[in-house]
Amino acid sequence: MISSLNKNSLYAILLLFCLGFTWGTSFSxxxxxxxxxxxxxxxxxxQSLGPAIIVLIFALIQNRKLPPLNSKHIVFYFICGLLGIALPNLTMYFSASHVPSGILGLIVNTSPIITYILSLLFLIEKFSWQRSSGILLGFLGIFILFFPKLSNYSEYKWMLFSLFTPFFLASCTIYMVKYRPSKTSSIELSSGMLFASTLLILPLVIxxxxxxxxxxxxxxxxxFIIIEIILSSIGYILFFELLRIxxxxxxxxxxxxxxxxxxxWGYIIFNENIKPIEWLSVLLILSAIILVTKKKINDQS
Known part of the structure; x- marks a missing residue:
């Protein structure tokens, strides 16, 4: 019989793969x-307004009430909307016109390292050689995928600017874990964050x-917009739930x-063959997930 810890670990891995493939499809x-x-x-x-409406509808169906709107929750919604959606999107979009997509993908994926460092600084995680090794293996796997894109690029100012994207994402992740309001479901928090980010983005759009x-x-x-709205709605709910557990x-x-x-998707849609070096990257990434997962995953309420 599978122990409670193993069930939690398997659930977390399932959420991680579902969220990763949802967001990976969204990027395409x-x-x-x-x-x-x-x-x-x-x-x-x-991608803020559409998921906000859909997630709110699900929240109303699930709880038969609006997400909490007291001062504590509103501050949480707007900080998460700013750090998790508005700012990283803006820095990524500005960088995208100057930094090749492969290099930008590598930079954005430095987020695990930044997240781990911030987790240690804010005492959310204790230092673990096992987890540190897993994070480094995962980044090495990402680096192998994107290394061929690095050879002919020298616009380092924009590369440094694009580092704000993973920093904002990592900061949002830490904030969500440390200051998540108690007794509030993932779907309610997702809805509030998305409406907050919509209000932040709206003036820029106008x-x-x-x-x-x-x-x-x-x-x-x-x-494309409608499909992405559906995927984003699913992704944000998975996002909060994965952070919770x-x-x-x-x-x-x-x-x-x-x-x-x-x-x-490169293999399925564009018939791109996966090279041996890319299989090495896959192996490193899967090894990283196993190493990080072996540490106890808390089943928080």
Whole structure:
């Protein structure tokens, strides 16, 4: 019979893979949307508002009441919306026009290392050679995937600027774990965070005239937006739930799964063969997940 700890670990791994493949698929859809002429801000607005509405509907069905709107929760929503969505999206979008996507992917995936360092500084995690080795193995696997993209690039100022993206994401992760309001479900927190990020992004969309209207019948770009709204809605619920049961360091490995998702969709959609060196990367990433998972995962309420 599987012990309680093993069940929790398996549940966390399942959430990690589901979230990673959801976000990995989302990145592919976002690329198609950008190539179809949708502005990054216009796209980002719908990816906040659309999931906010869907997640709110599920929250109302589940709890039959609105998410908490007291001062403590509102501050939590806006800080998470700022650090977890608005700021990292802006820094990533500005960097994307100057930094090749492969290099940007490598930089964004430094988030596990930053998250682990912040977890130690804020006393959320105790130092563990096992977990440190797992984080480094995961990053090494990511590095192997993206290393061929590094050879002919020298715009280091923009590379340094793009480091704000993983720093904001890691900071948001730490904040969520340390200050998550008690007795509030993952779906309620997701809804509040998404509405907060929508309110933060809306002025930028208006002042930059970047709003993209969705019209029916749906054309191809609008269909991409709708599909991404559905995936994002699922992803944000998985995101909070994974943080709740497994903590920030384990969650930070989601970037590794996103990278594997990129390999998977490249093979399925673009018929790209997976090279032996990429199989080594897969092996390193899976080893990293095993090492980090072996540490006890707390089943918090």
């Amino acid at each position: 859809i976002a690329k198609f949307a950008m190539e179809s002429g949708i502005t990054p801000l216009g796209y980002s607005f719908w 002042f930059s005239n970047a709003f993209h209207p969705i019209s029916f019948p749906l054309n191809t770009p609008d269909l 497994a903590g920030p360091v384990f969650y930070s490995l989601v970037g590794c799964i996103v990278a594997l998702a990129g390999l998977f």
